Amino acid sequence: MTTVKILPERSSTMQHADGYLEIVLHSRLTSKFVGILCDAGFPCEPIGEGIFRCFGSSDIIANIVSKQPDIETQRYLDHYLLVFSLDAGVRQHVVDIFFEHIATEYEKRIDLERNRANVCNLLNFLKISGMRDRSLVVDYGCGTGISANVSIQYAWRIVGVDRCHVMRSIAASKGMTVLAPVDISQAYPAGVDAAFCSYVLHLVFDLSDIKILWDSLRVGGILVANFHKGSGESRLTEFFTSLGAQIGEPCVVDDKYQHGLYRSYVKD
Ligand SMILES: C[S@@+](CC[C@H](N)C(=O)[O-])C[C@H]1O[C@@H](n2cnc3c(N)ncnc32)[C@H](O)[C@@H]1O
Known part of the structure; x- marks a missing residue:
């Protein structure tokens, strides 16, 4: 001790x-x-x-x-x-300890409207990119499930994925279907249509999780994300490029908040 x-x-x-x-x-x-x-x-x-x-x-x-x-x-x-x-594994371990520690307080600590606005932007990008009704969309790093309310205007099936079990159970209490990253491919063997990451990728160090997500994306599927203060963008873009992704820059819809860089990664 x-x-x-x-x-x-x-x-x-x-x-x-x-x-x-x-x-x-x-x-x-x-x-x-x-x-x-x-x-x-x-x-x-x-x-x-x-x-x-x-x-x-x-x-x-x-x-x-x-x-x-x-x-x-x-x-x-x-x-x-x-x-x-x-060490990347130790970094992810620190991120895991942190989110487990703050999960129950998370929504009180953040600017909730800011994160909601970001989720709206990301969902809007997916809509513009042609998501159809009943599309299967992963909210990767879903946290407490902020997207559960925001996404009801879309007729998509949203699944929350998060490493933190406390975050997952809070998101589940809002009616969200939730999974750990390692379970995505088993749960959806036919693949998912899209994924979005809101305020997540600057904190993701275990790229094996992201590889599982990418492998689960169907061909033509799209992943959109913001990079808080631009942090982690070059590391993740390099990683997605190595996996053969086409990189894009979705347009920003709200300019009230500074959400950092936006990127889209399309699976060829
Ligand atoms: C800052 S919170 C963002 C939560 C939510 N997306 C939002 O916009 O409020 C980051 C979340 O990513 C999760 N996370 C961190 N590393 C992850 C990883 N490698 N795979 C999946 N989730 C991860 C954390 O547990 C945490 O819930």
């Missing part, structure tokens, strides 16, 4: 007033980072396997962590810092 190091001179009121950051990382790195932050005067407490809370200025804490060697960090939703070592 992680060592708890709360510095005695800080009262909980003071900790609260100063702010905090929740740090998500591979559990084998926990004691190292707790030690570094406590030595720098920022008390820490464990929240769960691979997560601890650090009290103090979130910007300063993030700055201290991001200066450590052999890691990359990503700030998320103000109060979270994801710490990635350079």
Whole structure:
């Protein structure tokens, strides 16, 4: 179990007033980072396997962590810092810990209207690209199933796919059919017509999941996605290109929010 190091001179009121950051990382790195932050005067407490809370200025804490060697960090939703070592499998593990941790709070933490607007854009792209009634469409990285309400205007069969079982059960509670990525091909051996990824692909490091999705897409099928702040776009576009995809740039319909780059990948 992680060592708890709360510095005695800080009262909980003071900790609260100063702010905090929740740090998500591979559990084998926990004691190292707790030690570094406590030595720098920022008390820490464990929240769960691979997560601890650090009290103090979130910007300063993030700055201290991001200066450590052999890691990359990503700030998320103000109060979270994801710490990635350079191994893709470990990165995905950190993403998994994070979403399991925030799943029940997810919709309160995000700007729900922004994500809904993005799902609308992606569904609109699919409509323009010629989806027919009863088409089978995967909401890949469906999270809590935001698309369940947004998609009712389309006569498509939407299936939510997510690695996180907590996210899947919340989406299922909204009436969505849900699956883990590994189960797509078995569930739909004849293939799916399309897929969309809303605020997902910048966080996907395990490309074997994406390969399963791609293999399940029928020939002529299309995958559309946004890349938050452009992050992950070149990595994923390179991957889809290696699989023979035709790359496109769907037009953006709403400009109220900045959803990042949009891309479409068509299976030849
Ligand atoms: C930021 S949330 C987006 C949820 C939803 N699409 C939205 O727009 O609000 C990212 C989701 O992707 C899921 N995810 C992360 N990596 C994944 C992977 N390799 N395969 C499938 N889902 C993944 C997470 O569990 C999480 O539910």
